[in-house]
Amino acid sequence: MVNTEQRRLDDAAPWRRWGPYLSERQWGTVREDYSPGGDAWSYFPHEQARSRAYRWGEDGIAGFSDDEQTLCLAVALWNGQDPILKERFFGLTNAEGNHGEDVKEYYFYVDGTPSHSYQRMVYKYPQRAYPYEDLVATNRERGRDAFEYELLDTGIFEGNRYFDVIAEYAKAGPEDILLRITVHNRGPERAGLRVLPTLWFRNTWAAGGSRPRLRQVEGGVEAVCERLGARWLSCLTEHEPLFTENETNTERLFGQPNPSPYVKDAVDRYVVHGEKGAVNPDHEGTKVALDCFLDVPPGGSATVRVRLADRPDPAGGGSTDAFDMIVDERRSEADEFFDDLLPPRLGDAERQVVRQAVAGLLWSKQYFGYDVEQWLIEHGLDPLNATGVRNGEWNHLYARDVISMPDTWEYPWFAAWDLAFQAVAFALVDTEFAKGQLDLLLSRRYQHPNGQIPAYEWNFGDVNPPVHAWAAYLVHELEKARTGSGDHDWLERMFHKLGKNFTWWVNRKDADGNNVFQGGFLGLDNIGVFDRSAPLPTGGYLDQADGTAWMALYCQTMLQIALELAVEDPVYLEDAQTYFEHFAWIAVAVNAPGKAAMWDEDDGFFYDLLRLPGGDAERLRVRSMVGLLPLAAVTVYDRAEVERHPQLLTEAAEFLDRHAALTSMLSEAKTPSPRGERLLALFDESRLRRVLARLLDENEFLGPYGIRSLSKQHGERPFEFRAGDRVYSVTYQPAESDSGMFGGNSNWRGPVWFPVNALMIRALLNLYVGYGDEFTVECPTGSGVRMTLFEVAREISDRLTRIFLPGPDGLRPCYGGQRIFADENWRDLILFSEYFHGDNGAGLGATHQTGWTGLVAVFPSLFAGLDGQDLLERGMSGIFHRPPEEEEQR
Template sequence: MANSSGAEARRLHDADIEATAWRRWGPYLSDRQWGGVREDYSPGGDAWSYLTHDHARSRAYRWGEDGIAGFSDDKQQVCLALAMWNGNDPILKERYFGLTNSEGNHGEDVKEYWFHVDGTPTHSYMKMVYKYPQREFPYNDLVATNAGRDRRSFEYELLDTGIFGEDRYFDIAIEYAKDGPEDILARITVANRGPDPAMLRLLPTVWFRNTWSWDEGAPRPILREQDGAVKLEHPELGERWWTVIGDHPLIFTENETNNERLFGGTNRTPYVKDAFDRYVVQGEKEAVNPEKSGTKAAADIALEVPAGGETIIRVMISEEPRRPGEEAFDAIFEARRSEADQFYADILHPDLREAERKITRQAVAGLLWSKQYYEYDVERWLAEHGQDTLGGSGIRNGEWYHLSASDVFSMPDTWEYPWFAAWDLGFQAVALATVDLGFAKNQIDLLLSRRYQHPNGQIPAYEWNFGDVNPPVHAWATYLIYELDKARNGRADHAWLERTFHKLAKNFMWWVNRKDVDGRNIFQGGFLGLDNIGVFDRSAPLPTGGHLDQADGTAWMALYAQTMLSIALELSATDPVYLEQAQTYFEHFAWISVAVNHAAAGEGMWDEEDGFFYDLLRMPDGSTRRLKVRSMVGLLPLAAATVYQPRLIENRPELVKGVLEFAERHPIVREMIEPGLAPGPHGERLLALFEKTRLRRILARLLDENEFLGPYGIRSVSKHHAEHPFEFPVGDRTYGVTYQPAESDSGMFGGNSNWRGPVWFPVNALMIRALLNLYVGYGDEFTVECPTGSGHQMTLFEVAREISDRLTRTFVPDENGNRPCHGGQAIFASEHWKDHILFAEYFHGDNGAGLGAAHQTGWTGLVAVFPNLFAGLTGRELLDNGMAGVLRREPEGRTS
């Protein structure tokens, strides 16, 4: 994506260079705070059951807040969101509803429909749409029906209940616009899509996160009515004014737990967190504070919306009391929306088709809406569990007492995954770097900061178990973000790269010391984010005893070594001391390459008969067996293919000499890496875990439509296993893997994630990266059949573009308006749904339907990168300019 010089670009510049607080306010409120680890104070760690959806309206949260279309400051001190009631629901709609892990046949599934429509990186303009039914929301039906279905059945979704029949629902569009860093305007447009007039109670809400109930004597902020508005007084944020334009009654309560309702206890005050639910739904007028003060306030707006009509409500929070007229209010929105249009016009390539342009913009919007404030002081959390000794407690995250989080993160999504996940964050940072380099760099910095990275070098995985192991993609993300930054701004941020390199080096050595059981340059790592892809639970003791040598774990480390070599070479341009480290990382990669390909006595992961990489099971008696599952595990060695440009080599004769001497000393190394020692078509050097012959064999399977190449991307398990399941008997039990294009029937890791056939965007992105690097290394002369058996030859550049096109096609509507990602649901092609896209966690391997978390734009947001990268790009341009040159492209295809 190219440079932008408009108003939004200036705001980004001012935020990064001038420290103007344009990012202070944003959509940092979670979609779900209940049912999570941080709020779990149960003896057994049953987070989903400890604080339920039913409890959420009445219990003050400890570590965060949630709400519909929420906005807050970057410490979540003041929160803004929307509540509503259709006159039929049993409770006030203040937060989205979904199932817990044990309630559904696939678990952890939200049962609502909302769409992230637009957004800018500084959140100067944001828009989303929530579809609120007019009939009674079927809470009990959703739970009961899903409970009656097994893992082989589809989930029972909100659409399946028929509640949207006859279009009896409201489209509630929520827009935010900034009139300065601290003045936030909200415009709520309620459209009645049904055939009859419909009533709606709308409650724009403002409240303080409860930071006072946990510490005796902690200062308590206050909201009070003044001159028809709400005055906010906060000990840290100071004064603010919250105003609803028009004459609407204001109601007040406290953001404190209703102990009486939940636990039969005593309340400090009669005005508690669930007061608005009781006031609106139950008609309890005494539930709200008649003194018009508290820590939570709302405007109670009763609407009668005509059939096909709409009503607009305008709200704002500002540093000074303001009450602009409707025309002036709306003019600010029009200005911000126009600036958003200009921002995307500047950064999107003009060759993008209109459908791709809309997909890209909504994918970016999803990434931007999925930012969230995240607080978790683990030492304090452990102490509140009665854990006095640091570490080794047996309590969740007991060895991570140093972790102290109080930051805005890019989340996978903010309902099913309202917590950061380490490898997700690497991919999200890359996608976000296309629009906001400053925030992308910040995300890498956070994970590697002393408050997060373990003193031993490990990067925290995710809050359910920080000590689990996610793939180490952070060096790759760091170097790509650095290259993007350098290309876009014409200057290299060596200081950031150097600072990050040293922290990554610490993590690299943690991997070397902890995840190479036998010291043979073959790595393990456990499930490595791939959940149930394996024959066994790879994070648990094996039923056979022994351990697994993992093809994916080893491939990740090969890519890690390659990338650290790239970074060291880049840093050596200004400091020759990094040449020694470059040599070290080269040697790490060389020995990994030897170990992966070692064929003696069946020791290697490469299987010559099948032409594929497999995990190697090491039995307690010393024997080995390859687990011949054709899966993403065996494709990931393809990802460890990196090109080094001549400029990184030619001016470093000491390194060239050291590499050649190392190869001469170790003939087995020279045999493995010799292809990478010879210059490519334009003087490049290519390091990979395979040579051309093996590459052709891997690609023959990758590009076979009866194996990995699906109509919408690369599948995570070969379709070959649909008719030929892999089975492994242990005692009286048989373990196995079959091709399952939709949901898995395995209960591993809760059974709510499936790598046994569907398409996942992050690993597809790494396949595309590898193919582009291999193309630069081998040039136009190297072609393969794509698809396998078609007789059609393609260069590797053309193969990469083909995979990108298939991934993008997941979201492109056909002539009838149906998008594959929506799984054939006709309503998504109808008038008021057709322009809204759901970016799911993963996708059906055969038909492209979205599966898993429905709003996980997260790493699926990578779809914002692919079409724009390939728009107007030719293989010749890539060969002539390399990837760095492509990153510097202006929209017309010129290089700057």
């Protein structure tokens, strides 16, 4: 029987219109930067955010909006002590933080459904004055070798003097939104709190649109605009409505007279500073806050109930009981949805991790508006001739979409390779949204006419790893496993668009045309000796082991997609053969003998190759994820999948026979395994065993909480390279790096990162299907314990999941030993950080990067419903099909 939430998703368009689409930070973004030098952080700082109207989007605490962010609803707070109204979360800019930008608040996304029929988050709001100046000053004094100074370090939570503010959204219908704000006083004394649910229109009229209006009417506030028509806001708690305009306070910021006395920061001035004339006495405007005062006893709670509906008298009317019944019913439906979704064999602790990881993904969906051509014009530039200006060559890019963001505060903009991993995690709960996200960056509004996929807002022209094809195929397989049939038309559209991107890579990133790729940045920041996006201090260029591995995986996946499409249309067999031949030539180039090769026979590892201007080449012997990624370029093709196309087998064999160099390298592709699978890889069994020995060595890559990005051996033996008078070095740093490369958040020299770990797990499962139970390795290396590659994959998955599970002391490793997270009111709240300490699993970087760290939702769900024999019998194409006994339990 299909549950209620799944039925909503089957007819999801109206239910998706409203959701948690507000960013946690709009200030300091490229979109809002109109400075001549492109210093986004300085041009629009936090200090101006309360007074200055945004151009392209909005932010707010626990925010909800429509899918074009026309009308926004969020929570503002004041504890009677803060110097400003808490309307948005505070954090440090890249220049202020000793390890880059960093949000300095504690908020947790704890639940949600894909249709956003139910959403819940928790914010821990101190009862003392928020220490803005202390956080900025202390962090500025600390160097890169010191820990960050966090809000907990200030002592502001001592004595439990804080409020838990729980915001719950529930939809009575697609256009009928309930917001229940429950405030718990965790302190020892009675405390007052002003809770101000705030409704406002995004300022679109400054750019020429019609002006919407809010006005007080009987029973609440009426909101009218051209796009949405009329909406009504009501509140069941005694309150005072405070009206103003969402307009910049030019007098405060720029010393220029305001065209209207009622401006964006009026509510802050009225509530915090007592300026009674700041708000509009006529009770109209484009922004309104409902000022509710709560007097909360120690250990007690109080509630504010707000409703935004498409009619003035929604179902249930003004009854508190009816309101709560709807919210509680939606929460119960969320429970039902996850009970049906997750394997019965999954433990309670793992279920909690998966559910909160999914919640983080759902809360990280944000409206992203950015018309680059208009933005360039507003800079006074010619959009047809804006070279040398940030994103000047992307004047075609026009975004007005709800997009899965990496992090709601630190990365409130899409990033191409992040989005691919996020789509895979989303496919666990919402395949349609996952497909739409992958399709979006390949649409004509985003993908460059030359085929490049935009990387991220700070530089669309930078190069992210090409993982879109892999994600698209996996999402297709997930949908096929869930429904019994994949979306053939969608996959076909994706294939053609991906073909343009593949051609861009071949034409732009293979300097010598020898099937070895450069790529540049490739998302791994400071993992190399040099900034790989900048000119090298030696001159010349880098042949990148990771760039070449990404392209090999690209070939393998495009071949998979072509075979899938060829089931209905044999014309795609020609494409399949083309991608097979591309892969074959890459495999030969990677494994070419001699000094000018990426493979180092002495070390048993792959390295970047420095090509010098005079024609010499030198391996950069840094043992890092760069040299492990060739392991990810492995794909097994099921027997039935291959035998369905005998023509391809014949032509592939003929191709290999014509080229002797290829035959030896791809012997396993030519010869099926005992079960009939065909394996494509960048290595033979001998080299595989040597790389695995390093991968699974706890003194190198295998950490207690996953695969490290750099070998631990570089802690004792740093790699050094001399260029002229300067020595460049790479040292194992399990936490934040001391490198300033790519700003403060550049940390690939030791920590555990989920996306590349996911690819390692995928590779091991493919290799297991190809080699079977007969192939075993020591895990960990030197332990004497032998495992199949399936068992190794599960072991790595378990180590990653363990980051978020409470230990015997009640502490989760992700919190790095901070005792407060074992307390009653903190222990069930999980943060999914950007990356994790290579030795102790502590969360680091962006604290809400449930984006790709949301992949943790996939791992325990996968291995709870799968064992090795299932995988050998069903092959990789059936990896997400549940065993029959589990289906019967449902």
